[in-house]
Amino acid sequence: MYETYPLGGTAAVRRPAMGRFTHEAAAADPDRQVIYLTEDETNGCFYRFRPTTWGNLSAGTLEVLTGGTATSGPVSWARVPDPDGSPTRTRSQVSGVKRFNGGEGAYYADGICWFTTKGDNRVWAYDAVNQRIDLSYDDSLVSGSAPLTGVDNITGSDSGDLFIAEDGGNMEINIITPNGVVAPFIRLSGQSGSEITGPAFSPDGTRLYFSSQRGTSGSSSGGITYELRGPFR
Secondary structure, three states: EOOOOOOOOOOOOOOEEEEEEEEEHHHHHEOOOOEEEEEEEOEEEEEEEEEEEEEEEEEEEEEEOOOOOOOEOOOOEOOEEEEEEOOOHHHHHOOOEEEEEOEEEEEEEEOEEEEEEOOOOOOEEEEEOOOOEEEEHHHHHHHHHHHOEEEEEEOOOOOEEEEEEEEOOOEEEEOOOOOOOOEEEOOOOOOOOOOOEEEOOOOOOOEEEEEOOOOOOOOOOOOOEEEEEOOOO
């Protein structure tokens, strides 16, 4: 894991205390002063990093979620003995870890960390207040054609709506409302060789930004970034 500085002027800094594994997404929880981390492996785990000093990622404790195989219910955390992951990978150091099939995006708000898994097209909700996990979406439980496939990056709006980007699929961003309605929000046409990445709202919530990684050309040099202006719900 590297800490980078979007405004430039400072080199990226390696943060080994956050663990060496197939990192995908990170979501900060300022209420508990932890950072949630997903792992992009078919038998991956869900982690949290507790910095010794909040805001300083140079030192801290890496923990992994435990709780068996159920898709809902209480869970707990256990310390990862060796965050370096060598010779034993972090996901294999603790017994009873909860497995996730291809961890992708993560987003935190109001005591909940939502995260996605691409291997089974699921959206999970970790309730940090009550220390339990639940499914927010599972395409295998949808009757008929699933509206959301290729589950990938995730963000949310101030109203509580979740916005989930597709890696492939129909090249859509889908919305999941607080009462569980799932529906397409926007679709990019003519970009089947790409994927939607990095959805994020402006601080005032009036603009949604996202990118098409390979755009219409299908080339890594052909990416396009979009701005979508509200108002949003």
